[in-house]
Amino acid sequence: MIEKHESSDRALAELVAQLGRIAYGEGFVDGLTPAQWTALRYYARANRFSRTVSAFAEFHATSRGTASQTVKSLVNQGYLTRTRSERDGRxxxxxxxxxxxxxxxxxxxxxxxxATQALSPTARMSLESALERMVRYVAQEHGRCPFGMCPSCLHLRGDGSCVEGRPPYECGFLDEPLEEAELGQVCVNFEPGGNSALKRSFAEERPE
Ligand code: SF4
Structure with a gap:
């Protein structure tokens, strides 16, 4: 019985790895490498606190020097633009x-x-939740940031209503108001443990 579990665990891990290989293999398109595509996608999904070279290095599990080279090539080719941070001039x-x-x-x-869209909404939600947990497990084992979004984050304050002049949503970690559109962006400061009701309603509202 235990052996059967072990083989299905390995088969699942192989399937996840196979998806990763497919994504990597599909990455040599339009003159961009898989690493450059990963960076471009990351900067399109990351919130304003996480659109830095060091956060991308953490996300991509690579060195800061390698991440910096990838970013530099995308800036030189006009895919990314660099702006001095308002919060931290360095x-x-x-x-x-x-x-x-x-x-x-x-x-x-x-x-x-x-392939994801071909799944039922219930299967998608289960898969998302399972993959998120797997990514967090691996990040924790490697001592890396788990990354995630506000609705599942311990630091999210507010429930969308304006109370006593406070913004509808705030980041308790950075003490910054958050736009509703930012709630669905990936964050390097994420810590799991957020409001499950908000997470549920956020997942249900997301477009098909
Ligand atoms: S609430 Fe959490 S995920 Fe959202 S910006 Fe703050 S630290 Fe990041």
Missing amino acids: SARLDVTEKGKAALAGDPLEILVG
């Missing part, structure tokens, strides 16, 4: 340019997006 924030957004419209990862 660091720079990277934003996706119009050229970058146009490239992402033809993202080779769309093949996996299509």
Whole structure:
């Protein structure tokens, strides 16, 4: 019985790895490498506190030097733009340019997006939750940031209503108000343990 569990665990892990290999193999498109596509996608999904080279290095599980080279090549090719951070004058924030957004419209990862869309909403939610937990487990084992979004984060304050002049949502970690659109962006400061009701309603509201 235990052996059967072990073999299905290994088969599941192989399937996850196979999806990763497919995503990597589909990455050599339009003159960009898989690492450059990963960076472009990351900066399109990351919140304003996480659009830095060091946060991308953490996300991509690579060194700061390697991440810096990837980012530099994307800036030189006009896919990303670099702006001095308003919060911290020593660091720079990277934003996706119009050229970058146009490239992402033809993202080779769309093949996996299509495969996800072919699942039922219930299967998608279960898969998302299971994969999130797996990513967090691996991040924890490697002593890395788990990354995640506000609705599942311990630091999110507010429930969308304006009380005593406070903004509807705030980040308790950085003491900054949050726009509703930012709740669905990936964050390097994420800590699991958020409001499950908000997480549920956020997942239900997300477009099909
Ligand atoms: S609430 Fe959490 S996920 Fe959202 S910005 Fe703050 S630290 Fe990041």
